[in-house]
Amino acid sequence: MxxxxxxxxxxxxxxxxxxxxxxxxxxxxxxxxxxxCPLGSQREHAVVYRGGSRPWLVFVGExxxxxxDREGRPFVGRGGRILDRAIEDAGLGEGEFGILNLLKCRxxxxxxxxxxxxxxRPFLDxxxxxxxxxxxxxxxxxxxxxxxxxxxxxxxAAGTARAPTSGPLVFPLIHPAASLRSHAMAxxxxxxxxxxxxxxxxxxxxxx
Numbered sequence: 001m002x003x004x005x006x007x008x009x010x011x012x013x014x015x016x017x018x019x020x021x022x023x024x025x026x027x028x029x030x031x032x033x034x035x036x037c038p039l040g041s042q043r044e045h046a047v048v049y050r051g052g053s054r055p056w057l058v059f060v061g062e063x064x065x066x067x068x069d070r071e072g073r074p075f076v077g078r079g080g081r082i083l084d085r086a087i088e089d090a091g092l093g094e095g096e097f098g099i100l101n102l103l104k105c106r107x108x109x110x111x112x113x114x115x116x117x118x119x120x121r122p123f124l125d126x127x128x129x130x131x132x133x134x135x136x137x138x139x140x141x142x143x144x145x146x147x148x149x150x151x152x153x154x155x156x157a158a159g160t161a162r163a164p165t166s167g168p169l170v171f172p173l174i175h176p177a178a179s180l181r182s183h184a185m186a187x188x189x190x191x192x193x194x195x196x197x198x199x200x201x202x203x204x205x206x207x208x
């Protein structure tokens with residue numbers, strides 16, 4: 001039987017990020033082979049995850065963009081660079097965090113597809129079950145709605161920690177790309193990231 005250390009993704013796929021357990025590798029292959037919705041036949045790569053193998057905090061975005069589709073990794077485009085700076089500003093070290101999306105394939109014209117999100121939801125749930133983070137950071141309104149359906153609109157919820165009725169604690173943020181739309185949104189993003197930094201310091205596990 002093939003050992004996990006010997007596993008290699010199919011030719012043309014990016015390397016696996018995250019845990020190296022059999023369950024994670026199997027789930028990654030399922031996502032890459034998925035055709036549950038039309039997006040599966042339109043993508044270049046399914047976008048699975050990037051980050052540590054045992055993150056205590058996971059950022060949950062909405063959908064891949066063009067750069068993510070090309071590389072098969074979440075948040076590697078312009079919005080990803082903004083997020084990476086925020087992660088550094090929040091004081092998160094390598095291995096403490098992970099990044100994934102609700103949708104695993106890029107939707108046409110980057111428009112969020114609720115039907116595709118429903119098809120992808122079992123993958124999201126299984127990813128979180130395997131990663132077992134204690135805190136989640138939804139990025140944008142669709143991610144917030146998926147993780148905390150009773151939350152207020154994103155512009156009200158962003159920057160304040162919440163405790164959903166079930167699951168990990170959440171700290172909503174506006175989507176990183178929203179900070180590019182205006183000076184007001186850029187200011188809001190910076191302010192909320194400062195609040196995230198304080199929250200991260202409070203929530204960080206003692207062993208991290």
